[in-house]
Amino acid sequence: MKILDNDDLRKIHALSLQIRMPVSGQASGNRKSKSKGSSVEFSDFREYAPGDDFRRIDWNAYGRFNKLFVKLYMEEREAPVQVFPDMSMSMDYGSPNKFAAALRLAAAISYVSLLSYDSVYINPWNEKVQGIYGPFRTQSSYMKVDNLLSGLMASGKSNFSDALRSMEWKAGRGISVVITDGLLRDGLEEGLKYLKYKNQDVFLCMLLSPEELSPPLNGAIELVDSETGETVEVTVSNALLKKYEESLKQHMAKLQEQCRKWGIHFAMLSSDMPVDLMLKSVIT
Amino acid sequence: MSFATPYGFIGLLAVPLIILLYILKQKREKVTVSSLILWSKVISDMQASTPWQKLQKNLLLFLQIITAILIVLALAGFSLQLRSDAGRSVIVVIDHSLSMSSTDIKPSRLSAAKKDAVKFVDDLPTNSHVTLVSIGKEANVLIYSSTSKDEVKKSIESIQKSSGYVDVAKAEELVLSLKNQEPDTQIVLFSDTPYRFGNEQVQFSDYKKQSNNVAVTGFTHTITGDNITAMSVIRNQGSSEAEIAVSLYGDENFLDSKWVTIPANQAKTVWWDKIPNNIKTMRVSIETEDILPDDNSAYDVILSEEAVKVLLVTDGNIFLEKALTLIEGVELVRTSPGEQIYKGYDLYIFDGLVPDKLPEDGNVAVFSPPPNNLFPVGGWMDTPEVGSSAHAIFKYLDKLTFSIGKTRILEKPEWAEILMEYNGNPIIMEGIVGNIRVLIFGFDLFDTDLPLRTEFPILISNIVNEYAPQRGTVIQRLYTGDVAQFKLNPDTLKAYVHTPDGRRVSVAPPIPAEPFIDTDEPGIYSLEQVNAEGSLNTLFDVNIPDEWLMEQSSGGSTGIDAEYKTSIPFKNQAVSLMLPLLALAVAILLFEWWYYANRNYA
Numbered sequence A: 001m002k003i004l005d006n007d008d009l010r011k012i013h014a015l016s017l018q019i020r021m022p023v024s025g026q027a028s029g030n031r032k033s034k035s036k037g038s039s040v041e042f043s044d045f046r047e048y049a050p051g052d053d054f055r056r057i058d059w060n061a062y063g064r065f066n067k068l069f070v071k072l073y074m075e076e077r078e079a080p081v082q083v084f085p086d087m088s089m090s091m092d093y094g095s096p097n098k099f100a101a102a103l104r105l106a107a108a109i110s111y112v113s114l115l116s117y118d119s120v121y122i123n124p125w126n127e128k129v130q131g132i133y134g135p136f137r138t139q140s141s142y143m144k145v146d147n148l149l150s151g152l153m154a155s156g157k158s159n160f161s162d163a164l165r166s167m168e169w170k171a172g173r174g175i176s177v178v179i180t181d182g183l184l185r186d187g188l189e190e191g192l193k194y195l196k197y198k199n200q201d202v203f204l205c206m207l208l209s210p211e212e213l214s215p216p217l218n219g220a221i222e223l224v225d226s227e228t229g230e231t232v233e234v235t236v237s238n239a240l241l242k243k244y245e246e247s248l249k250q251h252m253a254k255l256q257e258q259c260r261k262w263g264i265h266f267a268m269l270s271s272d273m274p275v276d277l278m279l280k281s282v283i284t
Numbered sequence B: 001m002s003f004a005t006p007y008g009f010i011g012l013l014a015v016p017l018i019i020l021l022y023i024l025k026q027k028r029e030k031v032t033v034s035s036l037i038l039w040s041k042v043i044s045d046m047q048a049s050t051p052w053q054k055l056q057k058n059l060l061l062f063l064q065i066i067t068a069i070l071i072v073l074a075l076a077g078f079s080l081q082l083r084s085d086a087g088r089s090v091i092v093v094i095d096h097s098l099s100m101s102s103t104d105i106k107p108s109r110l111s112a113a114k115k116d117a118v119k120f121v122d123d124l125p126t127n128s129h130v131t132l133v134s135i136g137k138e139a140n141v142l143i144y145s146s147t148s149k150d151e152v153k154k155s156i157e158s159i160q161k162s163s164g165y166v167d168v169a170k171a172e173e174l175v176l177s178l179k180n181q182e183p184d185t186q187i188v189l190f191s192d193t194p195y196r197f198g199n200e201q202v203q204f205s206d207y208k209k210q211s212n213n214v215a216v217t218g219f220t221h222t223i224t225g226d227n228i229t230a231m232s233v234i235r236n237q238g239s240s241e242a243e244i245a246v247s248l249y250g251d252e253n254f255l256d257s258k259w260v261t262i263p264a265n266q267a268k269t270v271w272w273d274k275i276p277n278n279i280k281t282m283r284v285s286i287e288t289e290d291i292l293p294d295d296n297s298a299y300d301v302i303l304s305e306e307a308v309k310v311l312l313v314t315d316g317n318i319f320l321e322k323a324l325t326l327i328e329g330v331e332l333v334r335t336s337p338g339e340q341i342y343k344g345y346d347l348y349i350f351d352g353l354v355p356d357k358l359p360e361d362g363n364v365a366v367f368s369p370p371p372n373n374l375f376p377v378g379g380w381m382d383t384p385e386v387g388s389s390a391h392a393i394f395k396y397l398d399k400l401t402f403s404i405g406k407t408r409i410l411e412k413p414e415w416a417e418i419l420m421e422y423n424g425n426p427i428i429m430e431g432i433v434g435n436i437r438v439l440i441f442g443f444d445l446f447d448t449d450l451p452l453r454t455e456f457p458i459l460i461s462n463i464v465n466e467y468a469p470q471r472g473t474v475i476q477r478l479y480t481g482d483v484a485q486f487k488l489n490p491d492t493l494k495a496y497v498h499t500p501d502g503r504r505v506s507v508a509p510p511i512p513a514e515p516f517i518d519t520d521e522p523g524i525y526s527l528e529q530v531n532a533e534g535s536l537n538t539l540f541d542v543n544i545p546d547e548w549l550m551e552q553s554s555g556g557s558t559g560i561d562a563e564y565k566t567s568i569p570f571k572n573q574a575v576s577l578m579l580p581l582l583a584l585a586v587a588i589l590l591f592e593w594w595y596y597a598n599r600n601y602a
Helices: A006-013 A059-065 A098-115 A139-150 A160-165 A189-197 A238-262 A275-283 B006-023 B037-048 B053-075 B109-123 B149-157 B168-181 B318-326 B456-467 B548-555 B578-598
Strands: A031-047 A069-077 A080-085 A119-122 A133-136 A174-180 A200-208 A219-225 A231-236 A265-270 B029-033 B078-081 B089-095 B129-135 B139-146 B186-191 B202-206 B214-224 B227-236 B242-250 B253-262 B267-276 B281-286 B297-301 B308-313 B330-335 B347-351 B363-367 B377-382 B385-387 B401-403 B406-410 B416-422 B425-433 B436-441 B492-498 B504-508 B523-531 B535-543 B574-576
Touching: A006 A098, A006 A275, A059 A069, A080 A098, A098 A119, A098 A139, A098 A174, A098 A200, A098 A275, A119 A139, A133 A139, A160 A189, A174 A189, A189 A200, A189 A238, A200 A238, A200 A275, A231 A238, A231 B037, A238 A265, A238 B037, A265 A275, B006 B053, B053 B578, B078 B578, B089 B109, B089 B149, B089 B168, B109 B149, B109 B186, B129 B149, B129 B168, B139 B149, B139 B168, B214 B242, B214 B281, B214 B297, B227 B242, B227 B253, B227 B281, B242 B267, B253 B267, B267 B281, B297 B523, B308 B318, B318 B330, B318 B347, B318 B456, B347 B456, B363 B456, B406 B425, B436 B456
Parallel strands: A080 A119, A080 A174, A174 A200, A200 A265, A219 B029, B089 B129, B089 B186, B186 B202, B308 B330, B308 B347, B347 B363, B363 B436
Antiparallel strands: A031 A069, A119 A133, A219 A231, B078 B574, B129 B139, B214 B227, B227 B267, B242 B253, B242 B281, B281 B297, B297 B535, B377 B406, B385 B401, B416 B425, B425 B436, B492 B504, B492 B523, B523 B535
């Protein structure tokens, strides 16, 4: 089963991730790298030093200043795009299902990244990262990404910070796309800080189902936590629902504020959004 | 503090039931959510904003228990005593005399009085001692010093109307003796007349609204030739002039009717002439409606004037012969002692002899008995002057004295009673042998001055009336409530009384007949005597006694004593809290509903 059908793919084909900062990577990609190199895009001059490739000496500059200068070029490198889909039990909820929506978003992000010659890593996580899949470098490898994602099943509790720390990191900058519902007992803050520490350009995709945004509950019920099995007895009234929505809004606002502070892209998504719309919300 | 209906406490069973329901409360529907993080936060926020959150969980339970208790208290008739006068003692006197049957208060004065009395008893503090007295022709203690309201109320309900007037002396005597036993007791009178009980203070509840009653107070007749002339007395007991229609019925067939105008508080005699003498019973009735229908009729039986057959066995006694022939309706046959067959007479008088075998169909009177086999007779003794005794043969002869020269020395046999004696020697004896009554005079009439006395014919008439049974079956005029004592014929095997309401009451055997007391209903009664050959019916009438004037005068209708309280404080001294309790229960239920509708957390 394919996560994204052709129609979806066509819609997102044109989209590419817009990122603010250059990333580091090993393979040449379609991204501006900080490392100056031998690409065609001019970056800067510097005085010649022994050992430099003298083919790069700018003879025109020498004529004007009587000094040897070497032209520096921005080396275009691939951006490693790390996709972190939350695969805890809390994601397997809602209609449309949040986990399915998260996988579709992950697939879409992978797809556009591969289109831009970026390398893609898929790191599904719950209490810890359940595997680092990738790198996927070519457009043709999208099928692998699709296959990988469709094989994932939601399970376990979520702990973002622990999950990131348990994972092996390669040095260098990159793009991290975190797809989660943000309903974590220990919060997202620690994990997000850690990503920033790892020089990641972070995209936080908060994905909630319509049932979470506006719970269709009423009367005396017993709520069961899908992850922990904990229960709580509640008599749902309008006042309580209002309070819940306020609380949710506050929770999101707080997260958004923190993201703004740390320069993290924040996107609030609902699982009933079409995948191209989700992608657009993440990119812009 | 008291409870009118403690049975309501059964409702307290609802409390454990409510608790049980809370324990077994309905399982909530389980709903899985992605995470409880937000919900827990919301709930803890809500809890923090409720100061009595600890109670909150069980608040509804508490409210429901309180509501249940309030409803139970209301059902149990919870009331607060304003005055703590527990243990009052009262004598409740209920007048059930004839006048209490008046319908000026619907359905009757007695019903209203009983209803009020029940309420009065109900409102008494718990542990009050109630003595219940009914007054009428007789005064009776129905319940003595009872603390059971139910018992007293049941007894009040059972009081029936009676047909007589209040015997004030009896009522006063009884109530005062009760009062003397417990001086603190309070007398409460439910009546239409404010009777006095000595100088005691009486709480009086009056049941007289009107007094426009007209009653037949007397009815009698005389037979004149072929006709009967009847006299009826009609009394207007009301305070305004009454114009009424009075009718006469013979054997329940209409005979005559008259319009009579009677001034207030006066009686009028109405005469009825030329009544055919072939009727057996008469009734005079007031046809105009008044408040008391029970006293609108009077009854009279025309006794059969069949001659009483008397056999006088004597060698010659002019005094007896003369005296007997003077009595109207006596068919006298005289015979000499030689005759041996005594049969076919109502009364046999033996002068100077006692037959070997007593007659079987009539009673016997003996003068100057010689020695015989019935009772021992000795010689003669001298006797001075003697007087009358209380026996029926001395009726109207209270002052009779006569002298006896000599009298037989008699020995009282077992079956006889002595009516008159001198120095232990019986002079007059009476007794029953078999079914035959025997009257024995020890002296010869010629040895006394009795026949010379003016009372002599009366004595002989009394003897005939008492001992010729047919005539003496019902001798006295009967009033409602009287006791009738019948003198049955000697050959009677069984006897019954047929009452006006169609009942047949057995009065014999045993013989002599038992007294008949069931005479509360005025009307024509019939005594049926069954003998071997058939049955014999004798009619007699029972009328309401004319004691209204007596009752009125004793009641002190003019100028009620200052000590009389003319109304009974029926107000409940206990304040019933039923309504406030129910109102509070409703308020709590409303609050609970409101709370339930607005609460967020259970």
